[in-house]
Amino acid sequence: MAEDTNRSLYYEFVKGLWEENPIFRMLLGMCPTLAVTNSAVNGLAMGLATTFVLTCSSVMVSLVRKIVPSQVRLATFIVIIATFVTIADYFLKAFFPPISKQLGPYVPLIVVNCVILGRAEAFSSKNPISLSVADASGIGIGFTLALVSLGIVREILGNGSIFNISIFGEWFEPWIVMLLPAGAFITLGIMIGIINAFTIKKTGKGVCFGCSIGYKLQEKLVTAESMYLTPEELEAAKAKPEKKEKKKKEG
Amino acid sequence: MNKTVIRMLLVLTSVGVISGGALSGVYKAAFPRIERHRLEELKRAIFVVLPDAKNYKTLEKNELKVYQGIDETGNPVGIAFEAKGNGFQGKISMMVGIDNQFEKLTGMLVLDQIETPGLGAKIAKDKFQSQFKGLSISPEITYVKNKKPEKPNEIQAITAATISSKAVVKILNRQIKEITETFKLN
Numbered sequence: 001m002a003e004d005t006n007r008s009l010y011y012e013f014v015k016g017l018w019e020e021n022p023i024f025r026m027l028l029g030m031c032p033t034l035a036v037t038n039s040a041v042n043g044l045a046m047g048l049a050t051t052f053v054l055t056c057s058s059v060m061v062s063l064v065r066k067i068v069p070s071q072v073r074l075a076t077f078i079v080i081i082a083t084f085v086t087i088a089d090y091f092l093k094a095f096f097p098p099i100s101k102q103l104g105p106y107v108p109l110i111v112v113n114c115v116i117l118g119r120a121e122a123f124s125s126k127n128p129i130s131l132s133v134a135d136a137s138g139i140g141i142g143f144t145l146a147l148v149s150l151g152i153v154r155e156i157l158g159n160g161s162i163f164n165i166s167i168f169g170e171w172f173e174p175w176i177v178m179l180l181p182a183g184a185f186i187t188l189g190i191m192i193g194i195i196n197a198f199t200i201k202k203t204g205k206g207v208c209f210g211c212s213i214g215y216k217l218q219e220k221l222v223t224a225e226s227m228y229l230t231p232e233e234l235e236a237a238k239a240k241p242e243k244k245e246k247k248k249k250e251g
Numbered sequence: 252m253n254k255t256v257i258r259m260l261l262v263l264t265s266v267g268v269i270s271g272g273a274l275s276g277v278y279k280a281a282f283p284r285i286e287r288h289r290l291e292e293l294k295r296a297i298f299v300v301l302p303d304a305k306n307y308k309t310l311e312k313n314e315l316k317v318y319q320g321i322d323e324t325g326n327p328v329g330i331a332f333e334a335k336g337n338g339f340q341g342k343i344s345m346m347v348g349i350d351n352q353f354e355k356l357t358g359m360l361v362l363d364q365i366e367t368p369g370l371g372a373k374i375a376k377d378k379f380q381s382q383f384k385g386l387s388i389s390p391e392i393t394y395v396k397n398k399k400p401e402k403p404n405e406i407q408a409i410t411a412a413t414i415s416s417k418a419v420v421k422i423l424n425r426q427i428k429e430i431t432e433t434f435k436l437n
Contacts (some may be wrong), residue, residue, distance in 0.1 A: 028332060038368070060403035064262075064266075067257055067258075067262060068262050069259050069262065071255070071259060071260050072259045072262060074267050075263060076262060076263065077268050079263075079267060079270055080266065080270065082270075083270035083274060084272055086277070087273075087274070087277050090277055090281040091280060091281065093281065093285045093288075093325075094281040094284035094285050094288070095284070097285075097288045097292075101363075158368070172367060176367075176368060176370065179368040179369060180367070180368065222304070224277055
């Protein structure tokens with residue numbers, strides 16, 4: 001993590017939108033992402049509910065961070081998160097019953113959304129309230145944007161509409177698979193791929209650890225490993241599999 | 252050591268008490284609204300399946316609950332009840348209306364279903380639901396595939412969603428029988 005001097009409210013907020021986007025970058029909270037993004041409205045409602053819970057629980061966690069003994073911190077965080085989730089659930093049920101019905105069990109399941117516990121543990125339990133709010137709302141809005149964009153793509157292809165407004169005529173045959181779980185995996189995979197390709201092109205940094213896909217920079221193949229490991233470590237990593245192969249041949 | 256234990260107890264207890272208190276407050280505030288939405292939805296569903304009803308009253312017998320529809324002059328126009336059962340992917344629940352003679356359905360409305368979108372989920376579309384209006388229930392409801400229904404107790408199953416259509420028919424037949432046996436005598 002960067003030094004205190006480099007950190008500002010603005011940075012903590014903006015990083016959640018793109019650089020550390022919980023869905024496209026950190027791949028956290030996949031369960032609601034895959035389950036409720038079959039329409040843009042559902043994605044938006046889920047994203048906003050999660051943002052509310054994330055921001056409120058971050059404030060509370062940051063507030064109590066100095067009095068909670070580390071042995072019971074997870075239990076405390078979960079109680080705080082569950083409280084706000086229940087409030088969000090009642091709110092949706094009371095004011096937006098159709099959306100609440102559509103989201104079904106996925107609203108109570110925000111309790112176990114790892115984005116929220118992840119931010120509580122990694123950020124707000126170590127930082128003052130102002131930074132925690134900036135971080136949580138940035139991550140929350142990033143989460144919402146990702147869910148809405150997935151929802152829009154799936155709704156257009158699967159139902160021929162955006163935010164329940166039909167955009168194609170009668171001739172459009174909906175791709176039903178896009179509304180089913182398979183459509184969620186396909187859309188998410190393609191979008192992460194596009195975003196990775198875009199990032200590599202723009203910044204020259206790949207994020208795909210473990211795979212050998214890379215790009216050429218000044219006649220040298222650059223992969224994820226080669227950017228994060230020193231040349232010696234890279235050599236060692238390359239050498240190991242070769243040795244094993246040799247042994248197998250001898251045997 | 253002892254100090255930490257006491258602190259743990261204190262922190263967890265107070266967090267529990269505070270969030271419990273906050274939740275009971277929120278629940279008290281939200282409950283009337285939630286309940287009102289539920290009742291409105293129930294009323295709407297009853298009036299859809301019993302088009303002649305202007306009001307309703309709840310009847311209960313042998314742990315079965317039905318809603319008797321009443322017109323302007325106070326005469327019963329039929330009864331509505333909730334039918335639930337297993338569909339293709341999960342539970343289907345429907346509001347069903349029967350006339351006074353227990354001979355015909357006056358309507359059917361799917362309240363809840365999680366069938367395949369675009370296929371089985373068509374059971375909640377008007378095209379399928381309207382087939383049940385005026386449908387004869389003696390001896391029981393049956394379905395036909397890929398052709399127009401000919402008998403008064405037949406409906407046409409949805410193409411590529413026979414299992415969902417069949418499930419609806421099966422749930423209706425079972426529950427209609429139960430309701431008829433319990434309530435026809437009075």
